[in-house]
Amino acid sequence: MKINYLSPEFEVVRNEDRCIKCLLCVKQCANGVYTYDETKQTIVIDETNCVNCQRCVALCPTRALKVRKNDCGLRENGNWSENTIREIFKQAGSGGILLSSMGNPEKYPVYWDKILINASQVTNPSIDPLREPMETRVFLGKKPPSMVRKEDGSIDCSLPPQLKLDVPVMFAAMSYGSVSYNVHKSLAKAAQALGTYYNSGEGGLHEDFYCYGENTVVQVASGRFGVHKNYLEAGAAIEIKMGQGAKPGIGGHLPGVKVGPDVSRTRMIPEGTDAISPAPHHDIYSIEDLRQLVISLKEATGYQKPIIVKVAAVHNIAAIASGIARSGADIIAIDGFRGGTGAAPTRIRDNVGIPIELALASVDRQLRDEGIRTNVSLIAGGSIRSSADVIKAIALGADACYIGTAALIALGCHLCRSCQKGKCNWGIATQVPELVERLDPEVGYQRLVNLITAWKREIKEMMGGMGINSIEALRGNRLMLRGVGLTQKELDILGIKHAGE
Amino acid sequence: MMNTINASGADSTEINQRLSQEDGEFFIEGCLGQRFLGAGMGGGKHIRISGIPGNALGAYLNGAEIETQGNAQDAVGDTMNAGRIIIHGNVGDTAGYAMRGGKIFIRGNAGYRTGVHMKEYQRHIPVIVIGGRAGSFLGEYQAGGLIIVLGLNEDEKPIVGGFPCTGMYGGKVFLRGDARHVSFPPQVTLRPAEQGDIDEISGHLNDYCRVFGLDSSWILASPFTVITPNSKNPYKQMYVTN
Incomplete structure (x- = not known):
């Protein structure tokens, strides 16, 4: 028997008391997580294909469904994260380049969250x-770069093409x-x-x-x-x-x-x-x-x-x-x-x-x-x-x-x-x-x-x-920004002062 | 009526503005490296050029015919859609980049990356015919269309440079002769041309020979090698969903 090294990433929990067997989840999931077993008259769940897109959760009329991270995790390890191990399993099984979608989800600093915006108090009016x-x-x-006048002294208003x-x-x-x-x-x-x-x-x-x-x-x-x-x-x-x-x-x-x-x-x-x-x-x-x-x-x-x-x-x-x-x-x-x-x-x-x-x-x-x-x-x-x-x-x-x-x-x-x-x-x-x-x-x-x-x-x-x-x-108006918890180098690159300065 | 445009002292934009004012026959004389001539121009224009046009001659060409008596430089017929470009001399690199339709006939040699990413769609089937030899990376990433290299030079040099058809995934390349000394990537297959293959290119070769005053019969009678992508897609196995 071929061993599947990968345990399902998510767990689909169906509340039996709430489920009215409308089979909407079966129809909605293109990943084939749900099938209906006619003989047993029951919904069978195969969470191996679940990507946690929450489509079934959002559409279930009785809110009988819940997708959560599978808590059957690997032994905790500060160095070898579960993701890292899963990726090695995938590559060892296929020889393929790992392919992902959407933006970088890793924990790099988000500078937007370390920048604060100014507001007027007392000395200049807010609007x-x-x-x-x-x-x-x-x-x-x-x-x-500068204003140009035509020969008759009027301002030359011609501009290269612009998007408005x-x-x-x-x-x-x-x-x-x-x-x-x-x-x-x-x-x-x-x-x-x-x-x-x-x-x-x-x-x-x-x-x-x-x-x-x-x-x-x-x-x-x-x-x-x-x-x-x-x-x-x-x-x-x-x-x-x-x-x-x-x-x-x-x-x-x-x-x-x-x-x-x-x-x-x-x-x-x-x-x-x-x-x-x-x-x-x-x-x-x-x-x-x-x-x-x-x-x-x-x-x-x-x-x-x-x-x-x-x-x-x-x-x-x-x-x-x-x-x-x-x-x-x-x-x-x-x-x-x-x-x-x-x-x-x-x-x-x-x-x-x-x-x-x-x-x-x-x-x-x-x-x-x-x-x-x-x-x-x-x-x-x-x-x-x-x-x-x-x-x-x-x-x-x-x-x-x-x-x-x-x-x-x-x-x-x-x-x-x-x-x-x-x-x-x-x-x-x-x-x-x-x-x-x-x-x-x-x-x-x-x-x-x-x-x-x-x-x-x-x-x-x-x-x-x-x-x-x-x-x-506001464009390039860095005085309107202050950093929090940033190093001097980061502040220098951003061209902003630290909060309190 | 023939419109003559004296190119000396004129820049690309001035010449293109003259060309776009009306349809008909144009003769650009004294061309000296002006780029982008004929860019995006549609049918109803026949543009002959004496002197040497600059890069991107006939870029995005959309039906016009351009004929240059001497050499042309890089990026001839870049992303061209329809029309015909005839070069009596040699061309630089990347002729016919991503072209989707029309024809480029080159009497002499072509530089690197000729026909890179050329593609076809329905009745749009682009054709490049090179009379001499082609540089390295001929037909790189080719996705459709026909590239024909005749190797009519008598200097015994190879008909194409290194790495032809790298990443090719559609279309056909025809090389006159048996391409014995050329090495190809494993993602393409080679075979001697059969009568059906020759029938596919004979119309284009007849056109080509008519334009340059060559005898097509002996060219068509020569052996050709046909290169097509290997039907087993080599990319699909490369990835695993994460």
Whole structure:
């Protein structure tokens, strides 16, 4: 007999007294945890496949179900954690690279949680956002470094192309393929309603979503899937994806099983074939080469659209960003090491890259020191979890933030981190039609609008407290931040003082 | 009517603006390294170039025809979707990167990474024909389309450089001759071309020979080697869900 070294990670507890045998759990669990035994007329539970996505728990009409961590754990060990041991079992059994999803879950410091925001007391008035005008609109793109007058003395108001955001939050790139049609529809509609942008990701743009083009950022990645003239023309901006926070230095691989008719049409590849995005763009080995791609996209679209270059936060990010700011790009998006993904090698996700807080602060400072900060706008991403994170990011120098994981959570994601299996019970990271149907894009869109509207209100409250009535006056305004429990080195990199100073 | 554009002293944007104003025949004379010429341009344009165009000639090309009398540089036909690019000389690296449709005909040699990540979709089947030899990493990550290397040079050098078809997972590469001295990765298979294979490329080769004034009959009669991805997907076994 083959020994299964892995005990189930979770335990499914069914309250016999409450269960009415409606079999909803059997129908809902795509992982096959529940089956109904006709002869014994009982529900059989196989928790080996449970990923703790809580779908059954949320839908059980009598609240008869509970998923909890299996307490049949291994002997406690401060050095060999249970996860580490399980991973060795998996690799010893398969010879495979460990594959995980969503952002880095390990216990690295979260700097957002060690930064506090200022408020006015006595010496300068705070502002009541309910009764006084508050500006949360930002424009992303190159700004002229100084005012220029025309020959007749009037001010030259011409600007390079800009993105106009009513709220400094955009939806980050998530490709159609990694997430479902209904997720894209929810994001597109919400972006339009909110006056912001969503991002096609690297899988092309579905024909149904061209109508949301004014609120769409189209992405060009190393695989160039679905990239053609009309696609480039369709978006409000074009994003060149150089890297992703969850897997810096690694490409993407959408398995053939996820490439059904619709994904095939959008990516413009045959059905059932793998879609591989190589780790590098094979024509970019230098800033000069990046410039060539940036300018070629501008030439192809008549210099009408800002170009975003998205990079993962890595060790030399400040120098890299300085190069990008000179490449002709209009906007730099920096993705921190906690950014999400549909699938990434576990070791990469958990060990590569640096926190967005440190990356953002050092990029902003470097660009200011070099006098080229106005060359580009900065978008910070990689686990922006709340409006407070947005405020802190802006005060550290961001013009706007990307949210991916937070948007998916709004759509029902329970962060079970099993996207790579393609069987998302919440209809998010899947292409299985019965599962995709579970997310109603009308509901999804409304939930996203609710989330961002609530954040916008909170942003205004916090701005008002600081006595700031325009979000642009907060950008890079590090005096509004203080650190708690940080070392001098960390404070220096963030460019902030310690609380009490 | 032929529109003549004098490229001396003009930058890429000025030339592209002239090209995009109207359809028809264009002649760009005195080209000296201007990049991105013809980027994203659609059908109805036939652009001939004298001199040497710069990088990314015909990037995102969407139906136009571009013909250059001499050499071209890197990234010819980058992410091209439709149309035709004819190069009477040699090209630099990464010609046809990620191209999805249209044709690139090169009379001379091609540099590194020709046809990298080329792909096909339904009726979009891109074709690259190289008259001379190709550099290393030919057809790297190729996902679809046809790459044909004729090796018409008489210098006895190998028809392709090192590591051709690395990471290839779709499409076909045709090399004239038996490719005896070329080593390939284990993820692809080689076989001598049969009549059915030759039928697949004969139309393209006839076009190619017509464009460059070559005799296609002896080329078509030569032996060819066909390289296709190994049907056993080598990637699937690499991962274990964590």
